[in-house]
Amino acid sequence: DGGITQSPKYLFRKEGQNVTLSCEQNLNHDAMYWYRQDPGQGLRLIYYSQIVNDFQKGDIAEGYSVSREKKESFPLTVTSAQKNPTAFYLCASSVGGVTGELFFGEGSRLTVL
Amino acid sequence: QQQVKQSPQSLIVQKGGISIINCAYENTAFDYFPWYQQFPGKGPALLIAIRPDVSEKKEGRFTISFNKSAKQFSLHIMDSQPGDSATYFCAASSGGYQKVTFGTGTKLQVIP
Numbered sequence: 614d615g616g617i618t619q620s621p622k623y624l625f626r627k628e629g630q631n632v633t634l635s636c637e638q639n640l641n642h643d644a645m646y647w648y649r650q651d652p653g654q655g656l657r658l659i660y661y662s663q664i665v666n667d668f669q670k671g672d673i674a675e676g677y678s679v680s681r682e683k684k685e686s687f688p689l690t691v692t693s694a695q696k697n698p699t700a701f702y703l704c705a706s707s708v709g710g711v712t713g714e715l716f717f718g719e720g721s722r723l724t725v726l
Numbered sequence: 727q728q729q730v731k732q733s734p735q736s737l738i739v740q741k742g743g744i745s746i747i748n749c750a751y752e753n754t755a756f757d758y759f760p761w762y763q764q765f766p767g768k769g770p771a772l773l774i775a776i777r778p779d780v781s782e783k784k785e786g787r788f789t790i791s792f793n794k795s796a797k798q799f800s801l802h803i804m805d806s807q808p809g810d811s812a813t814y815f816c817a818a819s820s821g822g823y824q825k826v827t828f829g830t831g832t833k834l835q836v837i838p
Contacts, residue, residue, distance in 0.1 A: 654830060656815065657828075658826075671825070714772050717770050720769050
């Protein structure tokens with residue numbers, strides 16, 4: 614079955630440590646996205662990538678980094694510079710073009726102790 | 727700057743009733759308005775979507791009403807069921823590769 618796989622589902626880290634969240638898709642989608650979800654704030658875009666080896670900052674990119682070396686993969690690193698990293702992180706992909714439909718993974722919940 | 731405003735934040739509806747969630751947008755360049763449904767611990771999934779050239783779209787018990795002049799759109803869930811209990815997000819996007827702007831979400835609880 615095609616879909617988006619995020620790992621790990623739950624992650625605990627100490628303050629000051631960098632953390633990398635994995636996102637893999639087998640939908641052959643060009644575009645991939647990372648969103649952060651906090652209670653009462655909806656989904657906020659961190660980074661997105663329209664094509665391999667290219668990515669753009671979203672609305673809340675500070676303290677995060679990404680790479681897009683393969684079409685299927687778009688890992689997100691939460692760095693120690695992110696002031697409030699505890700959140701639910703969602704990876705998504707889309708065909709691109711004008712449909713706008715996003716396909717989401719099941720999310721990774723990061724808790725910084 | 728929030729470009730898509732969603733209300734209410736939470737909603738309790740009795741089984742069989744109608745659930746109504748409202749959204750308003752500011753950016754007139756938006757040309758695609760999807761609704762996503764999210765169950766606890768899962769990622770959102772597309773429920774239904776509309777383009778501004780139509781005023782209403784219906785899929786089963788779910789209907790989007792769209793008012794272009796007022797820059798508002800709403801989701802109606804008819805004959806609401808306990809299985810509809812989830813968080814619903816309205817969204818809007820424009821042009822090419824999509825940067826989708828989401829509303830803040832509505833947590834719907836349908837009680838038996």
